[in-house]
Structure formats: C-alpha cells, structure tokens
Amino acid sequence: MPLRLIFMGTPDFAVPTLRELAAHGHEIVAVYTRAPKPAGRGMKLQPTPVDLAANELNIPVLTPKTLKTPEAEAEFRAYNADAAVVVAYGMILPQSILGAVPLGCYNLHASLLPRWRGAAPINRAIMAGDTESGVMVMKMDIGLDTGDVALTARVPVTDEMTAQELHDELAPRGADLMVEAMNALERGRLELVPQDEDGVIYAAKIGKAEAHIDWSRPARDVLRHIHGLSPFPGAWFEYGDGSASVRIKVLRCEIVNGGGTPGALLDEHLTIACGEGAIRLIEIQRAGKQPMHVKDFLRGTPLKPPLRVS
Numbered sequence: 390m391p392l393r394l395i396f397m398g399t400p401d402f403a404v405p406t407l408r409e410l411a412a413h414g415h416e417i418v419a420v421y422t423r424a425p426k427p428a429g430r431g432m433k434l435q436p437t438p439v440d441l442a443a444n445e446l447n448i449p450v451l452t453p454k455t456l457k458t459p460e461a462e463a464e465f466r467a468y469n470a471d472a473a474v475v476v477a478y479g480m481i482l483p484q485s486i487l488g489a490v491p492l493g494c495y496n497l498h499a500s501l502l503p504r505w506r507g508a509a510p511i512n513r514a515i516m517a518g519d520t521e522s523g524v525m526v527m528k529m530d531i532g533l534d535t536g537d538v539a540l541t542a543r544v545p546v547t548d549e550m551t552a553q554e555l556h557d558e559l560a561p562r563g564a565d566l567m568v569e570a571m572n573a574l575e576r577g578r579l580e581l582v583p584q585d586e587d588g589v590i591y592a593a594k595i596g597k598a599e600a601h602i603d604w605s606r607p608a609r610d611v612l613r614h615i616h617g618l619s620p621f622p623g624a625w626f627e628y629g630d631g632s633a634s635v636r637i638k639v640l641r642c643e644i645v646n647g648g649g650t651p652g653a654l655l656d657e658h659l660t661i662a663c664g665e666g667a668i669r670l671i672e673i674q675r676a677g678k679q680p681m682h683v684k685d686f687l688r689g690t691p692l693k694p695p696l697r698v699s
Contacts, residue, residue, distance in 0.1 A: 395473040397421040398439045403476035405564035413568050417448050418468045424452040457483050465489050494529040497563045503584045505592040506534035512552050513592040516617030522546050524563035526570040537581035539570050551619040602626045604651035608644045608666030615639045626698045641672040654696045659683050
C-alpha cells in the first residue's frame with residue numbers, strides 16, 4: 390500500500406519532490422513549511438513555494454514556529470503517518486519528532502555526504518572548485534546531516550555552472566531519488582549505509598562579507614566564487630570613490646588570457662585582472678535593476694582602463 394507521509398520543506402528546491410511523491414500515489418497527509426514572509430514592493434506576506442504547491446494539491450499546510458513543544462509533537466503524531474520526508478525545511482527536527490513516525494524521517498540533501506553537511510551545500514561545492522556534486526536520501530538522526538544514507542545520485546560540476554544551474558539539475562534528480570526511496574521503504578527493502586567518517590566538511594551559511602569579490606585570488610577561484618553565489622546573494626565589486634561608488638553584482642563570467650594588478654580593467658569589455666590570470670564578466674546586475682549582459686551595460690556606462698575596481 391502507498392505510504393502515509395508528512396512532507397516538510399520550504400523553497401523551490403523541495404517542490405519537485407512534493408509533486409513527484411503525490412504523483413506516484415503516496416498519500417501526503419500534511420505539509421509543514423515556514424510561515425509566509427513579507428516580500429516585494431508592497432511587503433505583502435508571501436507563502437513559500439512549498440506552501441503554494443501544497444495548496445494546488447489540496448494538502449493541509451502547517452507553519453509552526455517551533456517543533457519542540459508537546460503540542461507540536463501531538464499534532465505531528467495525530468496524522469498517523471508512516472514516515473516523514475524532509476527537503477530544505479529550514480527547522481531542526483527534535484528527537485520527539487524524529488521518533489514520532491514508525492518508519493522514520495528521510496532527508497534529501499544536496500551534496501555527496503559527508504562532504505558539505507549543513508546549510509549551503511550547493512554554493513559551497515561550486516565555490517570550493519568541486520568537480521562533482523549530487524543528492525542523497527538519508528535517514529535522519531539527531532545530528533546535522535549525519536544519518537545513514539539510502540540512495541545517491543551524482544552529477545558533474547563544471548566551471549561554467551552557477552549555483553542556480555546546479556540547483557536546477559539536482560532538484561528533479563532528488564525528486565526521483567526520494568520516490569525511489571519511498572517505494573523501497575514501502576516494500577521493506579530500503580537499505581541504509583552509515584556515512585564515511587572521513588571527509589566531513591560543513592557547508593556554513595553564506596555570510597554577507599563573503600560576497601565581496603577578492604581580486605587578489607587566482608582567476609579560477611574568482612570565477613568559482615562568482616558562480617557559487619549566482620544568482621543569490623550575488624558576488625559583487627565596486628568602482629568609483631566615496632558616495633559616488635557603484636556596486637555591481639556579477640552573475641556569470643569566464644576565464645581569459647591576461648594579467649595585471651588585481652582589480653585593474655584590462656580592456657573596454659570588463660576584463661579584470663586577478664591575482665593570477667583574468668576573468669571577463671558576462672552577466673551583471675546593478676542594485677535595483679534586472680540582470681543584464683555586459684554589452685548592454687557598457688552601452689550606457691562605458692568603463693575603460695586604467696579604472697580599477699575593488
């Protein structure tokens with residue numbers, strides 16, 4: 390028989406898994422997600438992507454502020470679910486919740502565990518220069534992404550790939566993987582393997598200060614930094630002095646031949662020298678504006694050597 394599942398997730402990344410589980414006949418008895426937040430010019434309350442998808446599927450939605458109270462545990466247990474599926478929920482599940490479903494809670498994590506446990510595995514994989522990433526289905530325990538692994542899907546990571554592109558590659562792969570895992574769990578055939586104790590690295594949340602581009606680093610490091618933060622929060626640089634300085638987010642770039650003082654413009658096409666080598670900017674975004682190709686930006690704002698950015 391199909392499983393009775395509680396689904397717990399928040400962003401776009403989680404939506405394909407919710408939809409695929411429902412499409413494959415599993416009964417999603419409730420969806421847990423984060424509460425709506427003000428967004429946009431009017432600062433209207435905006436439901437999460439998972440909230441919107443659950444409403445389309447006519448699934449009850451809950452947005453508790455905490456799961457650590459007896460009331461939260463009782464409400465969770467009252468759904469009489471067989472298992473819970475967790476995808477980028479954004480809240481820590483206490484032991485009382487982990488133990489409230491007989492078959493356990495299963496997390497879809499966007500890395501090749503134990504590498505990049507934690508909050509920002511997609512960004513960190515690209516920023517670190519990894520050549521491979523993936524998704525894993527893991528049975529959750531009280532630790533941070535430390536549970537036994539059930540299934541894995543791997544994808545290559547290239548220098549040209551942005552965080553958004555890796556996200557978009559992993560989300561549907563993860564959805565298929567979780568469906569496979571829940572189907573195996575339903576048959577009593579889901580096998581679990583403990584994580585390797587070697588190679589543990591934590592993917593800390595991206596700090597604001599990290600988004601500032603350090604032009605003294607080698608060109609490939611700068612490129613990976615830019616692509617790992619694209620489109621959000623967006624790696625940035627500034628040009629100009631004092632109150633006249635302008636901040637530019639860089640969303641896409643490429644490595645080119647050249648070199649010079651780090652941060653120096655090398656031509657009229659926004660080629661910028663790094664500590665070793667150079668990069669050419671391809672897509673950028675000014676504050677409050679839409680992303681644009683560098684050619685379009687330069688038509689209205691020609692930047693030329695000997696300008697230096699910081």
